[in-house]
Amino acid sequence: MPAPLIPVETSPDLPTHADVVVIGGGIIGAFTAYYLAKRGMKVALVEKGRIGAEQSSRNWGWCRQQNRDARELPMATKSLELWSQFAAETGEQTGFTRCGLLYLSNNEKEIEAWARWGEFARSVNVETHMLTAQQAAERGRATGKPWKGGVYAPTDGIADPSRAAPAVARAIMALGSTVHQDCAVRGLETEGGRLSAVVTEKGTIRTRQAVLAAGAWASSFCRQYGIRFPQATIRQTVLRVSPPSEELPSALHTTQASMTRRFDGSYTLAISGRGRVDRRRSY
Numbered sequence: 001m002p003a004p005l006i007p008v009e010t011s012p013d014l015p016t017h018a019d020v021v022v023i024g025g026g027i028i029g030a031f032t033a034y035y036l037a038k039r040g041m042k043v044a045l046v047e048k049g050r051i052g053a054e055q056s057s058r059n060w061g062w063c064r065q066q067n068r069d070a071r072e073l074p075m076a077t078k079s080l081e082l083w084s085q086f087a088a089e090t091g092e093q094t095g096f097t098r099c100g101l102l103y104l105s106n107n108e109k110e111i112e113a114w115a116r117w118g119e120f121a122r123s124v125n126v127e128t129h130m131l132t133a134q135q136a137a138e139r140g141r142a143t144g145k146p147w148k149g150g151v152y153a154p155t156d157g158i159a160d161p162s163r164a165a166p167a168v169a170r171a172i173m174a175l176g177s178t179v180h181q182d183c184a185v186r187g188l189e190t191e192g193g194r195l196s197a198v199v200t201e202k203g204t205i206r207t208r209q210a211v212l213a214a215g216a217w218a219s220s221f222c223r224q225y226g227i228r229f230p231q232a233t234i235r236q237t238v239l240r241v242s243p244p245s246e247e248l249p250s251a252l253h254t255t256q257a258s259m260t261r262r263f264d265g266s267y268t269l270a271i272s273g274r275g276r277v278d279r280r281r282s283y
């Protein structure tokens with residue numbers, strides 16, 4: 001069970017027009033709507049349930065460069081900058097902090113792979129430190145286990161999944177755009193082959209532009225328009241546990257388990273690297 005989601009208000013009225021309608025109020029839809037609103041667009045963010053209540057409040061919340069593929073690393077570095085900037089420019093708290101990420105292992109191959117990644121990271125100015133067995137034992141003292149090695153990424157961090165998307169939604173409303181909850185998008189209307197409106201269960205919003213950020217529902221939404229959007233549905237279990245008696249690192253990954261501290265002192269706990277592909281819901 002994730003930490004309780006911070007509730008956010010719904011804008012009073014569904015607009016009749018918008019420059020852009022964003023479909024889906026998870027972290028992707030919320031930040032998309034925020035950056036469009038910051039550019040002066042009138043945006044309507046439309047969510048079928050509550051803002052952030054699906055996958056975006058149930059993840060580990062890691063904001064990480066560590067171990068990223070070279071092709072995604074520049075985007076990860078930029079996103080860390082944007083997480084900091086968002087708090088400074090809006091005053092909203094997503095729980096983002098560059099607390100550092102700690103990885104511990106007893107698998108020599110895994111440790112060698114981290115060391116190779118570290119050489120690459122330094123060549124692109126990303127800070128990461130390999131840990132000896134003694135350093136790993138010191139940093140991972142609370143695990144009560146010996147470790148052959150580890151890696152510490154001091155400039156990486158975490159955001160709080162239960163606070164992040166609601167914080168962004170409040171910032172969207174402060175910019176004069178609107179947020180609509182319990183308002184499923186049913187479909188799109190077109191005129192002359194172009195988008196002309198987004199149809200929701202509470203009314204129609206005329207618009208020339210829409211962004212689909214519907215998470216696990218994206219492929220089924222696209223299918224009604226003959227668009228095949230390949231998507232795998234993965235099931236994984238994440239738990240919330242009460243604060244342990246001994247202080248654990250804020251974000252820790254081992255081969256067996258991963259954990260992240262939440263703003264209320266509880267921890268998100270997950271089995272590392274285990275997920276089940278749900279074939280019935282993969283497209």
Ligand SMILES: Cc1cc2nc3c(=O)[nH]c(=O)nc-3n(C[C@H](O)[C@H](O)[C@H](O)COP(=O)(O)OP(=O)(O)OC[C@H]3O[C@@H](n4cnc5c(N)ncnc54)[C@H](O)[C@@H]3O)c2cc1C
Nearest residue numbers: 024026027028048054055056059060061062185214215217
């Ligand atoms: C176990 C696990 C751990 C993870 N850990 C991390 C991590 O540490 N760091 C990280 O960056 N990522 C992590 N992720 C990935 C991260 O959770 C997702 O990438 C992210 O939450 C996706 O956000 P989203 O906005 O695309 O989707 P969602 O949060 O699912 O949002 C989509 C929203 O669209 C809405 N919607 C769908 N259809 C409609 C419709 N027709 N009308 C209106 N609304 C609609 C849904 O209700 C939903 O709220 C993890 C994922 C898992 C499974």
